[in-house]
Amino acid sequence: MAQQERAVRTRNALIESAAELFCKDGFDVVSLSTISARAGVSNGALHFHFASKAALAAAVWEAAAQRLRRITVEGRARAEAAGGPGAAGSGGSLQVLVDTTHALLRGLRHDVILRAGFDLSESPVPVAAGADLRRRWQTWVEGVLAEAAREGALARDVAPQDAAHAVVAATVGFGALGSRNAQWLSQSMLTRFWALLLPRLATEAALKGLVPSGRREGTAGADAVPPPFRVTARSGA
Amino acid sequence: MAQQERAVRTRNALIESAAELFCKDGFDVVSLSTISARAGVSNGALHFHFASKAALAAAVWEAAAQRLRRITVEGRARAEAAGGPGAAGSGGSLQVLVDTTHALLRGLRHDVILRAGFDLSESPVPVAAGADLRRRWQTWVEGVLAEAAREGALARDVAPQDAAHAVVAATVGFGALGSRNAQWLSQSMLTRFWALLLPRLATEAALKGLVPSGRREGTAGADAVPPPFRVTARSGA
Incomplete structure (x- = not known):
């Protein structure tokens, strides 16, 4: 349960970071690694939640x-x-x-x-x-x-x-x-x-x-x- | 004079192609070679007129x-x-x-x-x-x-x-x-x-x-x- 909560929190942090960076720099420019770094998670964790930038x-x-x-x-x-x-x-x-x-x-x-x-x-x-x-x-x-x-x-x-x-x-x-x-x-x-x-x-x-x-x-x-x-x-x- | 006219025409064609592609695909996605190809000019000609995409x-x-x-x-x-x-x-x-x-x-x-x-x-x-x-x-x-x-x-x-x-x-x-x-x-x-x-x-x-x-x-x-x-x-x- 705690693990599931953590997963939800990670997912939300990624969505929030992505939104911030899309607004600031534009969707096409932003890289997945910038998004994961801003959310404070590893690239692996990002790929666990999202298969692609799309x-x-x-x-x-x-x-x-x-x-x-x-x-x-x-x-x-x-x-x-x-x-x-x-x-x-x-x-x-x-x-x-x-x-x-x-x-x-x-x-x-x-x-x-x-x-x-x-x-x-x-x-x-x-x-x-x-x-x-x-x-x-x-x-x-x-x-x-x-x-x-x-x-x-x-x-x-x-x-x-x-x-x-x-x-x-x-x-x-x-x-x-x-x-x-x-x-x-x-x-x-x-x-x-x-x-x-x-x-x-x-x-x-x-x-x-x-x-x-x-x-x-x-x-x-x-x-x-x-x-x-x-x-x-x-x-x- | 004819050469100068040709240069103006090439420059305008590049601007027009760039505008079309920026609208269709977005500024960040478009590559300079796509723009020159669409305008029907060489990459060299593009670089003669414009140093960069910016x-x-x-x-x-x-x-x-x-x-x-x-x-x-x-x-x-x-x-x-x-x-x-x-x-x-x-x-x-x-x-x-x-x-x-x-x-x-x-x-x-x-x-x-x-x-x-x-x-x-x-x-x-x-x-x-x-x-x-x-x-x-x-x-x-x-x-x-x-x-x-x-x-x-x-x-x-x-x-x-x-x-x-x-x-x-x-x-x-x-x-x-x-x-x-x-x-x-x-x-x-x-x-x-x-x-x-x-x-x-x-x-x-x-x-x-x-x-x-x-x-x-x-x-x-x-x-x-x-x-x-x-x-x-x-x-x-």
Whole structure:
């Protein structure tokens, strides 16, 4: 049992080291011996766990996919705990979307495995068939915005699909720009993005309940809402 | 003279082949001999022009930077030909921005050198100090939106800087997503993005003159405007 635990720990250390080095130097450049040295294990131990660099990349990707799943599933769970996505005061599915984009950027800021998973999704040679985190993210965003439309929270002249494309493009852009300059992954940057976009996406009634800076765990619910949305009149000509 | 022309042609062929292979297989994987073989020149000829793969990457990047410069400079020139960016009917700087994003995505769709230049800007190891096309693009977008604000075309509660960040993130996202799926670089995708965003950015007066699908060369001017913006009422609650 202790041996099995040690094996799991070694495997995780290898995945973490690989993720760090893939992000820093790029997948193609990194050698297996650099990865094992960084993880503090022998080359033999690495080869016991992973037959090739591709196998290691696939494991990094799988770990990242799990994290993305947790981020998106938790977003929904929080909304349900707050009385269901359509509940009054919870902000509905649009707020779930805002919260989850904040969780994703926070993840990209702090979690090298998540970052490496997205980077691997960008590489010319995919780590595995269908192994595209951005594609999974897109599917999730499309689902949440379709739900927001069903809740009647989307402005009448906004197609959920168009809104999804804009949100996916922007979040992928924040992630890509953030790999060079962490400013792009900051909460304030994303908050200003939502403060810009939400008045266009949401009906006026839905807009009032929305928090562009996102609600964190434990703060869900109508009266724990942080800085409320400043509803400003659209400036006409 | 003929010899000099031949040298220029060889150099360009090498840059083009390198750009193609960098995009297809990634910078780190491609060998110099693959590049020279694709360009139909000898290894010796390659080494005559470029001392290293890094030197070749720098040349690809420089060619891409020139193309980006042309795209952004031409955008402004077209606007001025149509009576100055602030001229009635021309749509002002906001239209210049729309047109130029269309030109950029068209470039990324068709021009492998521009695409490679943006890819090289993303790579963990920069090809040269300050060699970041996305940073240059950001600076340009910020300038145009500041100008739109001076023209009074931006809605009162929209900060030019926030608008610039949203546009840069989205266009970088379209580019990144487009490297796997060309759909993201299509004119219709970008047109729907602008149809979503412009009613939020522009004053109602400015909005009427704007063409989300962009104006192409030769069509600038008030009465040659393609599908006009459908001004739809914001759906309140």
